[in-house]
Amino acid sequence: MTALAEAPAAPAAVRRGGGLGRYVLVRFLLIPPTVFLLTTAVFFLMRITGDPITASVGDRLPADELRRRVHEAGYDRNVFAQYADYLGGLARGDFGTTLSDRVRVTSMLTTYGTATLELVAYSMVVALVLGPALGAVAARLRDRGADAALRVFAVLTYATPVFFTGLLLKLVFAARLGWLPVNGRLDTADEIDLDAGGHGGGIYLFDALRLGDAAMAGDVLRHAVLPAVALGLLSTGIFLRVFRANLIGTLGTDYVLAARSRGVGEWRITTRHAARPALIPVLTVIGMQAAYLLGGAVLTETTFEWKGLGYELTQYLQARDYAAVQGIVVVLAVIVAVANFAVDVLAAVIDPRVRY
Structure with a gap:
């Protein structure tokens, strides 16, 4: 009775049944300031070199026409007044108009954003399939030759620039063997058919399936293999190392030893008893890897067209189209912030210890 009386009281969050609601709210409230700070930094960094119109088309316009366009766009006003107008436009969902080709930034983001999300999704599938699978092999063969080779592979995939990996894949599987397409998202004829039918500009795999065209769906996947593998290998090494380390830890826990003493097979122990807890740390780094893959998508999309x-970001940077660049950066920042929020919530639901 004395021991029970002197036992320390449980934390308040535990007595209330957990702090999931508060945890989710705090993580959600971090999204706006994160996006705001990045948007502010990009805006003022872009303005260091002067107004966007002069920077993008100043060398191709007469002086009078240039002054007129700068004045009409309001770029001759105080930079803080421009910043206030820019934030007001963002609050209304108005990202402005691109300077080089005069299209609405929102239209450009809608058209090309789905292509990037499609590529990142394919790449994440590659990383989540290869990483834990190879990590499980490395954990089961700990300190053997295969384990050492896989750890070296993990370091190489993380350290090798994605454009170099992409060029190697193109050289081997496209140029030499001719197994896969070199560039693009779809054969030109199929892409024209999608656009003509009003289905283009979205996620091509879904478009092909919606049209019931199995051949087009296969063509979409064939075009996605090389860029998805090139980009997915960036995160494969991270998932491999994280899963290997945690699987080794869970294989030494009491409940795994108890299962082994009951005669449970090693394969069942690994897949049913040890793999699930070891996957939780992998889930927690998915958000960071999503941001990493979005950054790698710039070089991957350029390498594979x-x-x-x-891809559009590189084109607009070359054209010094700051309006388009700002819009792309803001959207990428929102995607990364939301992805991290979703992963944080998922990790908190799976493992209550994350909430405290």
Whole structure:
């Protein structure tokens, strides 16, 4: 009785049944300031070199026409007044108009954003399939030759630039073997058919399935293999190392030892008893890896001419089209913030310890 009386009281959050609601609210409230700070930084960094119109088309316009366009766009006003107008436009969902091709930034983001999300989704599938699978092999063969080789592979996939990996894949599987397409998201004829039918500009795999065209769906996947593998390998090594380390830890826990003493097979122990707890740390790094893959998508899309936001970002940077660049950066920031929020919530639901 004395021991019970002197036992320390449980934390208040535990007595209330957990702090999931508060945890989710705090993580959600972190999204707006994160996006705001990045948007502010991009805006003022872009203005260091002067107004966007002069920077993008100043060398191609007469002086009078240039002054007129700068004045009409309001870029000759105080930079803080421009910033206030820019924030007001963002609050209304108005990202402005691109300076080089005069299209609405929101239209450009809608058209090419789905292509980037499609590529990142394919890449994440590659990383989540290869990483834990190879990590399980490394954990089961700990300190053997295969384990050492896989750990070296993990370091190489993380350290190798994605454009170099992409060029190697193109050289081997496209140029030499001719197994897969070199560039693009779809054969030109199929892409024209999608656009003509009003289905283009979205996630091509869904478009092909909605049309019931199995051949087009296969073509979409064939075009996605090389860029998805090139980009997915960036995160494969991270997932491999995280899963390997945690699987080794769970294989030494009491409940795994108890299952082994009952005669449960090693394969069942690994897949049923040890793999689930070891996957939780993998889930917690998915958000960070999503941001990493979005950054890698810029070089991947350029290497494979995958017409997404990354590819368009390089084109607009070359054209010094700051309005388009700002819009792309804001959207990417929102996607990364939301992805991290979703992963944080998922991890908190799976493992209550994360909430405290």
